[in-house]
Amino acid sequence: MREREWNSAFLEAVWGLEAFPQISERPEISLLHQAGGSAPQNPPPPYFCSMLRAADGATGRVSMRRVISLLVLAIAQAAGAHAQLGASGPGAGGTVTGRATVIEKGGRKTSDLSETVISLSGVKGRPRPQNVVVTMKGKSFTPHVVVVPIGSTVEFPNQDPLFHNAFSVSGDNRFDLDLYKRPKSGSHTFDHAGVVRVYCNIHPQMSAIVVVTDSGYFTKAAADGSFRLQGVPAGTYTLHAFHERGGETALEVTVPAGGEVTGQIKLDASTFKRVQHKNKFGQDYASGGEEY
Numbered sequence: 001m002r003e004r005e006w007n008s009a010f011l012e013a014v015w016g017l018e019a020f021p022q023i024s025e026r027p028e029i030s031l032l033h034q035a036g037g038s039a040p041q042n043p044p045p046p047y048f049c050s051m052l053r054a055a056d057g058a059t060g061r062v063s064m065r066r067v068i069s070l071l072v073l074a075i076a077q078a079a080g081a082h083a084q085l086g087a088s089g090p091g092a093g094g095t096v097t098g099r100a101t102v103i104e105k106g107g108r109k110t111s112d113l114s115e116t117v118i119s120l121s122g123v124k125g126r127p128r129p130q131n132v133v134v135t136m137k138g139k140s141f142t143p144h145v146v147v148v149p150i151g152s153t154v155e156f157p158n159q160d161p162l163f164h165n166a167f168s169v170s171g172d173n174r175f176d177l178d179l180y181k182r183p184k185s186g187s188h189t190f191d192h193a194g195v196v197r198v199y200c201n202i203h204p205q206m207s208a209i210v211v212v213t214d215s216g217y218f219t220k221a222a223a224d225g226s227f228r229l230q231g232v233p234a235g236t237y238t239l240h241a242f243h244e245r246g247g248e249t250a251l252e253v254t255v256p257a258g259g260e261v262t263g264q265i266k267l268d269a270s271t272f273k274r275v276q277h278k279n280k281f282g283q284d285y286a287s288g289g290e291e292y
């Protein structure tokens with residue numbers, strides 16, 4: 001079998017591509033070249049981009065044969081990562097972009113949207129779990145909002161010389177770490193998608209939010225609300241947005257193969273009222289919290 005035919009057969013087997021020569025016209029190729037602008041939390045595997053860029057730089061033009069070889073090599077290296085990201089087609093996939101806005105009391109727009117979480121659900125395949133750290137310091141959780149794919153572990157190191165606790169009563173993601181102080185740490189693995197509200201049973205002012213997604217396609221918006229999810233396999237999914245005061249919203253998006261879809265998201269925080277949460281026993285905190 002000639003090399004070209006072998007490569008074609010290989011790609012058909014791996015990706016279900018049809019006549020392989022068409023790949024040169026596939027828009028994913030140009031998308032790959034553009035990849036790497038903003039940095040989503042789960043960008044497409046970097047070897048694709050870097051290898052194709054390297055080919056450009058080395059030759060000025062990428063021959064069909066060269067692209068085939070690079071793709072085959074990259075696919076071989078990327079197969080594991082793709083399986084975990086749930087990509088079902090060629091590596092590039094499509095892009096979901098957009099902008100979120102949150103409306104505050106009086107119609108004012110929230111100026112900093114960097115704690116708005118954007119995610120896709122309904123993408124095939126189980127995402128790769130991550131390890132994320134939320135530090136307890138100065139009687140607060142930092143960062144205040146994190147987003148992780150399902151199965152991820154969040155560590156809660158205590159850097160204060162006083163006891164803290166981390167607990168949640170958010171549905172199936174409920175957990176309770178013991179009391180500990182610097183330099184000890186505790187952790188919890190989140191096995192269910194959803195919004196998890198984390199508190200300290202001693203200090204009522206301490207709170208954090210862990211958004212657990214069922215796909216590897218998620219990000220926090222930029223301060224201006226803009227967001228970008230890259231390498232999404234073609235298909236129809238639900239785009240979710242969450243903001244602590246603005247709540248949750250969802251809309252259906254259809255991601256074209258190698259193309260881009262834009263979603264505009266509006267969240268309403270105008271009626272938000274902060275209510276003091278209960279402690280892990282479902283009771284009010286002792287006045288001013290307790291010191292241990």
Ligand SMILES: [Cu+2]
Nearest residue numbers: 164200202203
């Ligand atoms: Cu505490």
